[in-house]
Amino acid sequence: MLFSISFLAPCVLIVVALIAWQRPGCRPEGLPQLAETAALVALGLAVFGLVQFVVGGPARFSLLEGPAALVFEANAITLTLALLVAFIGWVVIRYSRSYLDGEPQEGRFHALMLATLAAVLLFVQSGSLATLMTSTVLVGLGLKRLLLFYGNRPEARRAAMKFSLVWHGADAILLIASALLVVSYGTGDIANIAAAATGGNLSWGGSIAVALIVLAAALKTAALPLHGWLTEVMEAPTPVSALLHAGIINSGGVLLIALSGLVQLSPGAMAALVMIGGLTALFGAAVMLTQSAVKTSLAWSTVSQMGFLLLQCGLGLWALALLHIVAHSLYKAHAFLSSGGAVQAVASLRRPGPIAVPSVGAVLKSFALALVLYAVIAVGFTALLGPKTAQAVALGAILIFGVAYLVAQGLADLAPAELTTRTALASLGTAIAYFAFQATAQVIWGPALPAAPTPGPLEWALIVLAVLSFGLVAFAQALFPLWAHHPSTAGLRVHLANGFYLNALLDRAIGGFRSAKTN
């Protein structure tokens, strides 16, 4: 098979990381520029890899033999992710060039960023369990050191400890799962495992392995109840947060997508993903509403978006899950890097006068309108691209509930007609944009991924549950100004703002409330 140029991207970064490691101090001459150049070259290599793929098809490269073989894959999925990570990598390293200027450990920072980025690029191009394992451990080691960049801060040490515990705990779980898979299927090659598993039933070992993989993915995507590590890691410079929330946090999803053929064989695992994911999505989003610090609020948003990703995986909508990874990463990287604008953003909210609050009637109307809109668009896309699965229809409904909120804001009695028009247009644009993106995702990645399973009773129950609960929350959210300040909800707000104390309980369990050791 072919060798993809994109496999070289991590090597370039590692070389420059080693150079940076030699000059760890303040203002290492030329190094920040060199780091950016390396990131740009890595991006170029990823693009070249994509061109290679389009022209010559998938590529693969293997180091060593047997179960420990380090395999790298270049296909539509891994190249998409490599391109995404390399792009975000270039943006954050370019950002760091100015942002870190004059830091006492400037050179060391670049070394760690480049090395971590390289590890993420290895991870997303993994073709075997050995590669996955090695690279995910390296990502964890790199990120931990970045989180300890201000190691004299007790908060930073606590956050890093919590991160390590969860991340490497997940790695240990993944190691057991890998061992089970190697024993069950006699190979560590992901493609071969998927091929061997397809059509058959899972062995005992396989079933346990899948359960462990789901658990590891849930830990790595900061799902309930061990999400606490993610909401505390804004202790490192902003570019680290951007890389974490846009590149590293996806690992759980990437893992599931890479092993999707295997995971989908276990209905229990899929159901677990729907439940954990759905719950985390709603929980995270609700907590986010109460957060007054911009980066903390963004972190909760990531918790909830990753929950949504798990939900999509659980529904078997693998291509859409991948789309979610791409879309969320791009948005979240930008949101973190531009979070310094929050002061001006908040100030400008008050300027154009009071917010028009939609009434119950307007909200009901908006939901009806949104569902009509959905029906029209869904029929249109179905006519063009063929029928959709029940899971896809359900997901569409969940998303359209969100759009209803935009419609509702325009339907408020006090909203001027022009505002109504504009929000209506924005709603239409939004609905069309995501159906178009989803159709594109299906075309590009669908063929390489398993189709959503035909729903049985369990699946139907979960689909109905998900649609109803998201619908209910969406409805409550649209009516939000009408009840948010009612005295009866004050207690709920306190508990939500504290994330239902799950993190405090974790702190208590691992000694997070203890006084920091003095150095």
Add this chain to the structure above:
Amino acid sequence: MFMKHTQIDPSLVSAILKAAEDAARRIPPAFPLEATVAVNPFLGQTGEDLATASARLQRVAGVQATPASDAFASALETGGITDADLEAALSASASLRKPRDLAALKAVAAGPTPLEARMLPSVADLAARATGTDWPSIIEKTIGVWAAGQFDRGQALWSPTPGSEAFASWRAWATHDLTPEIAGLTGFCAHVAAAPDTSERAIARASEALGLDACSAETTFHRLYMDLGGWSQHARWLLWQAELAGGTDRTLADLLAIRLIWEEALLAHVPSIADTWAETVTAHGEPVAASEQDVAFAILQEASERAHQRRLIAALDGETTSHARPKLQAAFCIDVRSEVFRRALESVDSKIETIGFAGFFGLPLAHMSHGSDVSEAHLPVLLNPTVHTTSHADPEHEQETRVAARTIRAWGRFRQAAVSSFAFVEAAGPFYAGKLIKDALGHGKTSKKTSPAPQVIGGLDAKAKADTAAAVLGAMSLTKGHGEMVLLLGHGGQVTNNPHESAYHCGACGGYTGEVSARLLALLLNDPETRAGLDERGIPIPDDTLFIAGLHDTTTDEITIYDDGLPADRGDDIAQMKNWLRQAGKIARAERAPDLPGAMPTTVSDRALNWAEIRPEWGLAGCAAFIAAPRAATERKDLEGRAFLHSYDWKADEDFRTLELIITAPVVVASWISLQYYGSSVMPDVFGGGNKLIHNVVGGIGVIEGNSGRLRPGLPWQSVHDGEKLMHDPLRLSVMIEAPREAITEVLKHHTEVRKLFDNGWLHLFTLKNGKVDARYGPGLVWADITETAAA
């Protein structure tokens, strides 16, 4: 009768509440970042000198208010401070505890700065030591989460009920919040539920439980206020605003009550610390007094200021000769950044003259900008606005702008709300690839359209126009000798993605840019009705004098000129002026570039658009002097962008009203700025804004560091430090005024608050005569001649 609690002696209660009030007044206000201005961190300590303030801050915050000894040692080594400076400072000190001779003083500089914190512990500190649970950090976090919501101006969609008072809101919060109990403080929710329902009674009850008395209460309370960091300062700002409007505000007392309830609960939770706590209370009861070391450091600080004064006195070597009627007279804000540009502009052509005046040009505006219903105060924070203005366009355009802004707002809520955030990400996420590229390359900023010209709401009649204009021109010492063009320049710093943006704008305009003030004044002074009225008031302005408004971008040194009806027949003049300004900008950028890390003269402007730039410009770092004199005294002298320059001609100031205004307003504002820079460089942990790299904007009002709960007002470390050295030399301001000593003495006699600043050494004061430094002010309204030898 029905009182279940032990009866507390009413006189003790009133003494405790008095101490609470005194402690609250020691806290400086912190203005929200939306429109922040510099505040003197020693605002509550101006009644005492630096050494005593230092002793006090060591007790309540664990910081020394003077630089570390190595800063002085290296200045002594390089000759920055000479033995003569040390001797002069030593002999000027009136303290009984001062070092006995020069050698003893030098020994202090050569020795270490004491490392052990002499801060008295709180109950939380003692409880942490006794139990191993980090109570101070738990308190900081839980109060931080509550306060962030309470003072949020629009970041979170779900904020607490608006308008609720802090104490009631916190009680409702803390009776529900389980975090303290999970951390081990069992029964805290019940403790809060049982606490008195007003902050006064809660303070009294807790003080009794803590064994405080009239003597020990004040610094105990001050200590707890310092513990709350920026939240106390934000509450102090609420009080400041309320008092300016003639009202009052209770938030500060509420915060103290909240913190005391914690102390009370922890003392009951950990009875074993009772003895140590009693010793601490006794220590709080001791009066605050400067130690020998505090006095010695204050003398070293004085010496470093004298060293700077020595160089300044040498630089001011007399007046330059004046020239013919200027073609262009450019009026700048007194801001130290304009000194560089003024020097550059004057060097371009001899027909150019510059003037310095506070950037709000004496117009106390409350302004509603285009598309906004919010009235914002564009004036020094010591004053109340009296003129209400707006930049609203005609109804059609105004509506268009508002609908656009409201659509963006609705979109923002769609992005933020619970379920819709998923739809947002799926539909809009991919487009962020383009935004990332644009912002990474510095093309992210959409070009701002100039908003419509400001106008006074309801208009002004002819008399009001002329009265206002006459007052402003008088204060500017600009009643005669008008040039052909008079350029009125406001200023603002263009930055991207910087929470501290308003700190780069004009302090005299309340943290906004000077655009509105400059445009309004130019329109007023070009108005024929105004001109006629000015004639009657004995201020004739030549018919060919044209007033023009502009804005100086202090990041890029580019000037925007506002075409608010400039006559077409002056096109050539205006073109020539723009050309001069461009040349001056080039010179100024070249002068600034070496100090900006990684910048070349040609790349200085890029810093304004770079979203990752944490040092776009240096703001007022380096400020050290304030000179009120005719420009002739300072013209062609390189003051390194470190001096506030206020144009003032005492001979034209018949009753010294302008002198009084200068000493009580711009001088005070300049002292706030200089002392804020001082505080943020010398005590960054207490009065600095922290590390920009981990800033987390909270509630739209301020920043916290990372995941902590403590609001961080003041200047970020990166605003005073370039990574290798401090960019602000921490010096108290040297004020130099060209005016008769007696006139200044007279003003100080009438303004005791301002006099305190000079008598306690927070400001130095000199008179100038014919452009040379003539006398130095000393405490108690005395003047000492500056002799040639002292200046040498």
